[in-house]
Amino acid sequence: MKFTEEHEWLRVEDDVVVVGITDHASEQLGDVVFVELPEAGTTVSKDDEVAVIESVKAASDILAPIDGEVVEVNDAIVATPSLVNEDPMGDGWFFKLKVEDLSTLDDFMDEAEYKDFIG
């Protein structure tokens, strides 16, 4: 699993990348009450605002961590936003991206580096 400075995690499943937010991000956000996801089929570029998450505290944008095509989104977190708090690294995933070159993921932090990053 890889991690971004935006507190997203990326996990390669077959030829797609599953994206979600980290435990740390979920704790910082507080209780999530609203999630808006892109439509499957959307082509995104790195740092595009692809999803919105609202907690009891504030709205935050979820950025595309990498260029790719959204091939699937997790409608379960739209119906039940609290899933993002309950299981951010599992059932609370956001979307799956099909990317050209999986090797670009090598640039992101691994778990140890992310732990150092969040202190």
Add this chain to the structure above:
Amino acid sequence: MAELKRTCLYDFHVSHGAKMVPFAGYEMPVQYPMGVLKEHLHCRAEAGLFDVSHMGQVLLRPKSGDGADAAKALESLVPVALMELKEGRQRYALFTNDDGGILDDLMVANRGDHLFLVVNAACKADDIAHLKAHLSDTCEIEEINDRALLALQGPAAEEALATIVPGVTEMSFMDVEVLESDYGDLWISRSGYTGEDGFEISVVEAEALALAAALVDQGPVELIGLGARDSLRLEAGLCLYGNDIDTTTTPVEGALEWAMQKARRTGGAREGSFPGAGIILKQLDSGASRRRVGLLPEGRAPMRAGTELYAAETGGEPIGHVTSGAYGPSIERPMSMGYVAIENAEEGGTIYGEVRGKRLPAIVAPMPFRPATYKR
């Protein structure tokens, strides 16, 4: 920026795992480990304890010794009838300015030979200066600096407080009393800022920690932070000074006519003679061009403060904006309040809030969004 102040319960909050944030010049608990959503629901289901010691507590003592003289003096600064306020009762009031704007909102309690005022933290220095500038001829204005203020709110509040001061069970909504306890004399009002039955309790600082601990030690009582305090008061349709009302909004625009009794209105026994009376009485008689309304977004996206409001899904200029907006944990949907042009203020109408570039529908809805459970 001036150094942040701390209430006498700062260490208590930290030891209970509070996340402290700057608020109105104080470091205050925004949430505890339970989190905003669960704190909100707990307060509605059982009871919540809030530290509101940052708020200003002020005594207004008439130099004549006759409490009616303090009420008469304070009436010159508020569009509210205080002469009729009975001893042992409290009333909501507003300081207005010469333009009809609102300088602060406050609670006024009649305690016999004097009045007790509770004002907002961010406004308290200005409020006290305002009182001193206008009422010093007839009243002594004393800021209370050695007492903490706690709010205990929720259906289990009465039972929890009654273990400490049994007399509170006799009190009704907006009653005020001074009751003796193991924690010194407690200045108690049956009121609050959540829409729940509950109490606000002024206690000497030396006893505040012991009282807070004794309340929290009771099973149903949990500490609640500013985060849940905000969603609780918004569900209850209550204004936050600085967001929903301020010097640019009049009491009529703010839909606070209920706070202005007949005696101070046109044709009343003590008509006018408060700052901004010309503008405010005219608006009371013939209406204002905009009004604070409740809004229930039809979708699930919250419409937060600053969201521009429109009459139609496309085109046109904004008809107003949202002043408070959040997710309502008890009503399980987003809720907002804001100002709209009077033509769009009718309940049941649909207007549109622009959220992230999209105009989303919202129903103009009556407030409170959740019925209050005051003990009348």
